Amino acid sequence: MLSHCESNDYTSGTFHHVPAGIVGTFLMTRLQLLGLTVAAALFATASVHAEGDKAAGRKLIYTCNGCHGVPGYANAYPNYPVPRIAGQNEQYIVNALHGYKSGDRKHPTMMAQAQSLSDKDIDDIAAYLSSLAK
Amino acid sequence: MKRALTLLSFGAVLAFASTQIFAAGSIENGKQKAATCFACHGADGNAVDPQYPRLAGQYNMYIQQALHEYKSGQRDNAIMKGFVATLSEQDIEDVAAYFSSLPTKLDTVKGHIQGDK
Numbered sequence: 001m002l003s004h005c006e007s008n009d010y011t012s013g014t015f016h017h018v019p020a021g022i023v024g025t026f027l028m029t030r031l032q033l034l035g036l037t038v039a040a041a042l043f044a045t046a047s048v049h050a051e052g053d054k055a056a057g058r059k060l061i062y063t064c065n066g067c068h069g070v071p072g073y074a075n076a077y078p079n080y081p082v083p084r085i086a087g088q089n090e091q092y093i094v095n096a097l098h099g100y101k102s103g104d105r106k107h108p109t110m111m112a113q114a115q116s117l118s119d120k121d122i123d124d125i126a127a128y129l130s131s132l133a134k
Numbered sequence: 135m136k137r138a139l140t141l142l143s144f145g146a147v148l149a150f151a152s153t154q155i156f157a158a159g160s161i162e163n164g165k166q167k168a169a170t171c172f173a174c175h176g177a178d179g180n181a182v183d184p185q186y187p188r189l190a191g192q193y194n195m196y197i198q199q200a201l202h203e204y205k206s207g208q209r210d211n212a213i214m215k216g217f218v219a220t221l222s223e224q225d226i227e228d229v230a231a232y233f234s235s236l237p238t239k240l241d242t243v244k245g246h247i248q249g250d251k
Contacts, residue, residue, distance in 0.1 A: 080199040084240035089184040133239040
């Protein structure tokens with residue numbers, strides 16, 4: 001940090017007689033401000049991205065109803081009930097659908113479904129389903 | 135490292151506890167064995183951190199299926215892979231029996247699609 005200050009143009013001119021500690025403090029403040037600005041910008045972007053549209057999600061899950069809307073509906077080979085997804089946690093649903101979409105999580109039907117969904121669709125579906133928690 | 139050792143010791147305890155043979159999943163035993171799950175999935179089976187799924191009231195056989203998939207590697211998750219490695223078949227049945235028996239916030243999407251009331 002100190003070597004950075006010494007080689008900096010700010011330190012050679014204006015702050016020539018100012019103790020290095022104060023220069024450092026001043027620079028840190030500027031850097032911190034910059035950092036905060038960048039962080040805030042990133043955070044704002046991330047928030048916007050994560051905020052799914054529930055109304056859109058409600059329309060999108062029409063297809064899910066065929067299996068996930070039938071209590072006790074069983075997956076065949078192997079035989080087990082398809083999970084209850086209404087009320088499931090948001091980020092878990094986002095991760096699951098992205099996993100199916102990329103093929104990391106393997107289930108033929110779910111992979112095909114997820115591949116038809118955009119990233120926004122996935123956010124919308126997750127926002128809606130998670131909002132249904134009883 | 136300490137954490138890993140703690141988890142490993144939990145695993146060892148689970149492995150020894152599971153040598154007893156039960157016909158089907160035991161909610162009572164499942165509650166004991168599920169202690170390690172609570173940190174992420176919540177003591178009541180409703181994970182607070184939204185990246186982890188709610189397990190309370192999920193179908194018993196679905197939970198078993200998920201655990202088997204983690205065990206076989208079909209479902210690839212570094213955290214869950216470590217945990218299931220310590221679970222016997224009986225443990226899986228017990229843990230699934232326990233979580234599926236809890237009061238749920240989950241439901242099917244029946245009645246929640248566009249066009250429904």
